[in-house]
Amino acid sequence: xxxxxxxxxxxxxxxxxxxxRFADLLVAVAERQDRQAFAELFAYYAxxxxxxxxxxxxxxxxxxEIAQDVMVTVWRKAGLFDRxxxxxxxxIFRIARNRRIDLxxxxxxxxxxxxxxxxxxxxxxxxxxxxxxxxxxxxVRAAMKDLPEEQILLxxxxxxxxxxxxxxxxxxxxxxxxxxxxxxxxxAKMKVRLGDE
Amino acid sequence: xxxxxxEMIKVTQQxxxxxxxxxxxxxxxxxxxxxxxxxxxxxxxxxxxxxxxVISGVALEGEDPAEMSVDALAMAFAAIERGGLARQRxxxxxxxxxxxxxxREAIASAESRSGWKTIGLGIRTLDLGAAGELKAEIVRxxxxxxxxxxxxxxxxxxxxxxxxxxxxxxxxxxxxxSIRDPSIHHEPKALEGAPAYALAVTDAGLKFDGxxxxxxxxxxx
Numbered sequence: 001x002x003x004x005x006x007x008x009x010x011x012x013x014x015x016x017x018x019x020x021r022f023a024d025l026l027v028a029v030a031e032r033q034d035r036q037a038f039a040e041l042f043a044y045y046a047x048x049x050x051x052x053x054x055x056x057x058x059x060x061x062x063x064x065e066i067a068q069d070v071m072v073t074v075w076r077k078a079g080l081f082d083r084x085x086x087x088x089x090x091x092i093f094r095i096a097r098n099r100r101i102d103l104x105x106x107x108x109x110x111x112x113x114x115x116x117x118x119x120x121x122x123x124x125x126x127x128x129x130x131x132x133x134x135x136x137x138x139x140v141r142a143a144m145k146d147l148p149e150e151q152i153l154l155x156x157x158x159x160x161x162x163x164x165x166x167x168x169x170x171x172x173x174x175x176x177x178x179x180x181x182x183x184x185x186x187x188a189k190m191k192v193r194l195g196d197e
Numbered sequence: 198x199x200x201x202x203x204e205m206i207k208v209t210q211q212x213x214x215x216x217x218x219x220x221x222x223x224x225x226x227x228x229x230x231x232x233x234x235x236x237x238x239x240x241x242x243x244x245x246x247x248x249x250x251v252i253s254g255v256a257l258e259g260e261d262p263a264e265m266s267v268d269a270l271a272m273a274f275a276a277i278e279r280g281g282l283a284r285q286r287x288x289x290x291x292x293x294x295x296x297x298x299x300x301r302e303a304i305a306s307a308e309s310r311s312g313w314k315t316i317g318l319g320i321r322t323l324d325l326g327a328a329g330e331l332k333a334e335i336v337r338x339x340x341x342x343x344x345x346x347x348x349x350x351x352x353x354x355x356x357x358x359x360x361x362x363x364x365x366x367x368x369x370x371x372x373x374x375s376i377r378d379p380s381i382h383h384e385p386k387a388l389e390g391a392p393a394y395a396l397a398v399t400d401a402g403l404k405f406d407g408x409x410x411x412x413x414x415x416x417x418x
Binding site (some may be wrong): 012013014028035039042045047048049050052054055063064067072075076087089090091093096097098100137141144156158159160187 | 215220247248249250251252253254256257258259260261262263264265266269270272273274276280298299322
């Protein structure tokens with residue numbers, strides 16, 4: 001492949017201009033069935049979706065197949081993309097995630113672990129103040145920039161890879177209580193609105 | 198409050214999910230039927246909990262790109278040519294087209310796969326064919342009709358998705374849901390004037406105990 005979408009070093013995320021460009025490309029796919037725009041999205045996202053699936057334990061052939069399938073779905077559902085609601089990355093992640101739900105029978109995985117602490121800290125108001133989705137996108141991205149590497153790792157393991165708190169503790173060799181409290185702390189920072197601090 | 202035997206609880210209050218539950222939902226780790234149920238519930242109640250998905254979108258950008266086969270793009274275009282663009286399939290009951298997209302698609306796909314089954318006078322069900330061990334189905338009750346008194350083998354989560362129905366003395370509208378113990382007899386009745394629809398998630402009596410504990414914690418029951 002080696003398109004320009006692949007030239008970024010691992011770990012680097014998209015800036016504002018690139019995210020706007022990808023949203024433009026996806027809209028071009030939706031409105032004009034623009035193959036060139038799709039090719040550019042494919043060059044950037046297909047290899048990353050494949051990495052995501054490999055990370056989840058798919059073998060190379062299956063990861064390739066699902067990544068292809070996710071990108072075909074991107075083409076087919078481009079008309080449902082709403083740039084006000086989500087970034088292209090978040091939107092494509094959701095498609096990949098839903099394919100994952102369809103394809104992996106997660107029989108060995110513990111699901112919501114009933115032993116896990118589920119009660120929210122008190123004082124949480126009912127979320128009737130509905131925060132705009134795009135503000136969430138900006139807020140979370142800004143918060144992640146300021147977060148120490150270690151807390152980003154914890155958030156990725158929990159939200160992206162879908163490991164339970166006990167699995168994370170085992171993987172990192174850290175006490176469960178520490179893992180729980182740090183994830184809670186890191187996630188709380190994602191929920192602090194810009195300017196609230 | 199914990200659900201005891203022979204009890205049915207109506208849940209209408211806003212619920213906030215904590216980060217452990219959100220992580221399970223955002224990552225796709227939760228049982229598929231429960232994942233669908235919670236997703237639809239949150240959308241219907243206007244709860245946007247997308248932080249976890251944004252975190253994941255950012256993580257996806259940060260992935261070390263895996264090598265794709267040389268003809269990957271050409272194969273994708275070939276698949277696109279074969280499949281054409283996704284069209285919004287018409288649903289058997291047009292009033293359901295206002296449902297959240299994911300549920301709407303699940304219904305469209307189930308209609309083309311298994312279709313609605315009539316299980317009694319004015320009562321139809323549609324099995325959504327959820328992967329995993331829990332069953333998710335849509336129940337349609339015609340206006341003014343009653344689902345005959347029945348119990349379930351397992352516990353049941355029922356979310357009103359359209360219309361209104363009365364069950365065990367409470368009226369359920371869109372976004373209201375109940376958790377029902379298997380021993381409870383109930384006979385939901387659609388109000389006059391419009392059909393009522395519910396998304397029901399059931400187990401075979403084996404799996405829900407743990408899940409129910411989760412719900413009790415998540416929703417503070």
